[in-house]
Structures are given as C-alpha cells and as structure tokens.
Amino acid sequence: MNEQAVSINNLNKIYDKKIILKNFSLKINWGQVATIFGPNGSGKSTLIRILGNITDYDQGDIYIQNRDFKVNNNNIRKTIGVVTHQTFLYDHLSVKENLKYYCQVFGISNYFANVSTAIEKFNLNKYRDTHVRKLSRGTQQRVALARATLHHPRILLLDEPDSGLDNDSLKILMDIIDQHKSSGGLALIATHNLEFGISVSDSLLILSDGQIAFSTNSNSTNKELFNYEYQKITKEKL
C-alpha cells in the first residue's frame, strides 16, 4: 500500500467568529515540496500552525503516515519541525542556550553534539553566545530554522522562512530544503516570495478564503500562467 505522508481531509477552522479554513483538503507525498501562496488572512499561517500542533482545528481529519494526527500525537510531533514568523526563541537566552533548551524539550539525549552541528550548519558560530534579543531579524530567523531542524524531522513546515533573510542566508535555506527533499523528506512552505517559492517546490497552491483557489505542478511551461492566476486572486482580494 502506498503510504501517504500527509493527508488532510475537509479541515475546518473557525476562530473568533471568522472562518479561516473551509473544507480544506490536501495530500503531499514524501520527497515533495509544496508551497502555498495567498493573500494575507487566507489561512496559510493557520494551516501551518495546525500541522505544527500549535493551533487546534474544529472539524476534519489529518493523517500523517496514515496515522491519525490527534491520536498518539507525541510520536507524530517528533517527525515535524516548524518555523513561523514568531521565532519561539527566548530573548534572554543565548543562541546556544536556546538550542540546548529545545533539544532537551524534544527529548534528544546527546544535545551537545546536536547543538554544535546545527550551529555549524547554519553558520551561527559567531553568535553562539549572543543573547537572542541582540540579534538581527535575519539571524534570528536562521536560529529559528536551526531550532526547527534540531531533531531531524521528516516533515518541515515553514511559514515565510525567507522573511528578513539576506542572500547568503537564503542560499543556506534553499540548500537545506533541497537536502531535505533528496533525503526523502517533505516540506510545506507558505510564502509571499513567488520566485523563491517556485524555485524550491514541486507543487504550487494558491489559498484564498480558506480554500485552494488554484494549484499546479511547477515546471517552466505554466510558470507564467501561475503568475497570472496569483495576480488575479490577490487583486480580487484588494
């Protein structure tokens, strides 16, 4: 039987009198990178927060590796890493301390080795003992990425991971995503950056009013069509 990595069926989310996701369904396979575009408030971030177990959902099912998301949630969460536009980092702790803390929370026993590899991988050596509140937004974002990949998750959820990143950091990010993909991992990305999104992903989605308004596979032929659709949907919203 073919194992579906992530399968979302008829997901509904209502928050404070507003429908954020409406009968949302999506399937992603291993080794795939899917990117969601969409105007602000279309439900991109909420979707990622739901899959990252930060926000609860009202109706619908999520299956990860054919296992119900709400049952035995702990083991599933070990396979997921999340980056949102909140960094989840503590201002008064240094980069190293933050990473060590999250290693322990994730139940990783040899956290020293893990923290050093992560610091190396994201080129953070310079900042290892700097308090997070003194870092620039871009560096914080890099630490957040390091934090999300500490436990080597097979599923990566990235909400605007490119925000505030300079070109070098963006390159690191894209390398990470490529590596992740070739090692059989899966990534779901939400972004506003069309170029970045199209270059890293296999399938592209446009979300509007909590539903998929348009979806396509990314290859050169329909890039322009996609661009056109994106402009249309965003304009409608304005």
Added chain:
Amino acid sequence: MKSFLQPIMAILWKDLLTEIRSKEIITPLVGFSVVTILIFSMLFSGSSQLSNKFASSILWIGFTFGGILGLIKIFSSEKENNGMAGLSSSSANTEQIYFGKLISTFLFLSIVELIMLPVFGILFNIQIFILELWLITLLGTLGFSAIGTTFSAMTMNLRSKDIMLPILFLPIVIPVIIAAVSSSTEIINGGSLSEIHIWLELLVVFDALFILIGAWTFRFVTEE
C-alpha cells in the same frame, strides 16, 4: 523516567536562567510583599496582643497579593517569546509542560517566602525558626502554585488579564489561605503538630488533588 523528566528540567532551567538575567519576577514580588506587611505592621503597632493574633493573616495577605503579581508574570515571558507555541510544537507532553511551570512557579514563590518570613519575624517579634511553620508555608505555597499555574496560563490569552486573574484565582485559593493562616497562628502561639495535623492533611489532599486536575486540564488552557 529520565526522558519524562528531561523536558521538565529544561523548562525549569530556562525559567531560572531567564529570571537571573531579567529579574522580572522575584525582585518586584519581594518588594511588593514586604511593603504590604510593613504597612500592616505599622498600622497594628502598639497593640501587641492584637498583632500576634493577626500576624499570620497579614503574612498571607502580603504573600497572596504579591503572589498574584508573580502569577501574572510567570507566563508573560512565554507569551512575549511565544514559548508556549514552541513547546506545543515540540514533542513535550502538556503534563510535562505543566510540571515544569509548576516547579518553577513554586520555586519562585518559595524564594519570596524565604525572604519574607525573616522580615515578618522581625516586624512582629515572632520566632520563625519552627519546622512546622515552614512546612505549612511550603504546603500552602504548593497549593497556591498548583492552581496559579493553570489560571496564569488561562488568563494569558484573555482580554484584561491582569484583572481577570485575581477574580478567578482568589475564590479558589480561599481554602489554602484559611488553612495556612489558622494553622500558622496556632504554631506561632505555641501549638504543637498534633493540633494542626488536620490542617496539614487538608493542605496535602488539596495540593495532590489540584496538581492532578491541573496536569489534566493544562492541555485545554494552552490549546489555541
């Protein structure tokens, strides 16, 4: 067992480190509580008989109001840094998060008590180095933290949370205050352990029950 304790200790370590660096909880709390009992002792001065009877009530009034300020602060660092979201996206259980926060709340409030008791002893001329008195204080503080952690996490997401916390919290904590005040009055006036054992039993049962309820309900107050 070790894997269950690891996240709890991590949360405790993180809270302590943050507190050592930012000094947001213990210092203002001690200041507030000490000023409160100072004012009361000033008002009751001259009537030593009266003040002896009310001494422990005053200690607990100071501690309760200071403690509420502390509880408002306990989750504000998590709120500012979105630490709760980070924790719930990790593989830590809500029970582990609850115990981690409970232990750090308990530790902070106990440190405050540790500083307040000598001040209290000096102001009211009371011998404070009695084992039973410390036992009661610790049990009371534990019950205080057990409920406080849950309500602090709950009110974090409410509108006008600074007012809602005392409104929700004070009626619930009344049994703890009654038990702590009347048993420590007994002890201060030379009572023995056998006279207050019923209060100790009440406090132990209260603490145990509300830690269990807190651990179970914590997932519901932190889910978004």
Added chain:
Amino acid sequence: MKSTRKFKSIYIYILLIGISLFNLAASHSETVESNQYLEYLFVAYTVTWLGFFIYLFFISKKQKELKNELEFLSKELEKQKEK
C-alpha cells in the same frame, strides 16, 4: 412549538399554586405568632420573586431578540442562495 409553550405555562401554574398552598399550610402550623420581624420576611419574599421575575424578563427579552435575528439571518441566507 405552540403546544410546548402552553405546556410550560401549565407547569409554572402548578408549581406556583403548589408553593402558595404550602405557604398557607405552613402559616397554620406556626405555633408562635409574632409579627415583630414582618418587614424582613416581606423584603425576603419580594427579593426572591423580584429576582426570578427580573431574570425571566431578561431571558424572554433575549429570546425575542434572538428570534428576530434568526428570522433576519434566514432571510439573508435565502437571498444568498437565490444569487
């Protein structure tokens, strides 16, 4: 809908007649008759019934508002469906 409402008012009637009958019986069973603290009793009963009355008043007002809103919303929904 209408029949349940009638049923409810009968329910209330029986209840109140029961209470008043019991009150009559109780007043005969009193051995000591003293009107010394009459005003307290009067205030207590007034407060009680007034409390219920005010509560019921608010509930029925709320129900009326809700009914209006429900009608408005279902009309709105029909309009949307026609579109």
Added chain:
Amino acid sequence: MTVTMYLIFIWVPTDDVLGISQRIFYIHVPMGILGLMAFPIVFICSTTYLITKKDTMDSIAYSAAEIGALFLTIALITGMLWSKPSWGVWWTWSPQPTLTLVSWLVYIAYLMLRAYSPRGSQGAKYAAVLGIIGSVNSIFVYLAAKIWRDVHPEAVVGPLAENDSLDSSMRIGLLIALLAFSLLFTYLITLRFSTRKTEQKIERLQYEIN
C-alpha cells in the same frame, strides 16, 4: 407567559405576609441547596465536555452556572434577612454562609470568564476548566470553614444548627418547598438551555453567511 408569571409572583407573597421571619427559611434553604446543586451539574457536564467536545454539555454547564448564580444570590440576600432578626447580625462566617459566598464568587468568576474569553471552543474550554476546579474547590471551602469553626467555637451560629429543632410539619413544609423550587430550578435551566441553543444556531448561520 411573562405577564401571568408576574401576576402570580405578586399574588403569592401577599398571601403570605402573615408569617414570621422564620418563614424566610423556606426560601433560603432550598435556594442555597439548589444553588450548590448546580456544582455537581457543572462538574459533570464540564468533564464530559472536555472529553467528548460536545457543545450540548457545555451549554448545560453554562445554564446551570447561570441559574446557580441566581439562586445563590437570592440565598445570600434571604440568608442575611433571616440572620438579622434571628441572631441580630447580618453575617456570620460559619461553614454554610462561607460556602455560599465563595461559591457565589466562583459562579460570578465563571460568568465573567465567559464574557471575557475569546468566542467559540476556546472560551468553552476555559470555562469548563474553571467549572471543574471550582466544583472540587467547594468541598475544600466547606471543610476548611468547618474545621475553622471547630477551632473557634464562639462562631457557632450556623443555620443548620437549627435543624434538629424542626418539628415534623416544618420538615414536610421544607421538603415541599424544596421540591417546588427544584421544579423551578429545572425549568429555568431548560429555558436557559434552549435560549443558548438558539444563540448557537444564530452563530452557525452567521458563519454560513460570511
């Protein structure tokens, strides 16, 4: 319906003006008992809600808490009006009034929490947690106040101290009153519950329209 109720409510007390202050008892005690009876309801419904996430359970808990608050308010006022002529004081801190007052505060906190928390399932979850903690806590409040009274015996003037002196006809009267008021209690809860249902229906319609 409201009009008839109004008439009857006025008529019933006029029938009764002849009694003495002791008769407040027949209102006060059922009010107190029923007001506290709301706690087990809130506790059971809140627990069930947290486990099953069924909106009905949450609505019952909400209705019970609101009616409980109403009953306890009346119990507190009538209690004071009874205490004053009987013992010459408006208020004593014996176990029953302590429990009543603290429970009343808990219900008020519950209703305020409902008003101040975000709409939808989150507010309901918060309220359920408070409901569970508050219900369990009421046992401790009673115990604490009772032990306290044993320690300070001068405070013994509880309403139930009077219980043994009730003769049989008074006891029957009390039972009838309790029965009548429990019917009213149930009726009010169902009324509030159906109102709550309508509210939820409207909320759902609003979602559909948006």
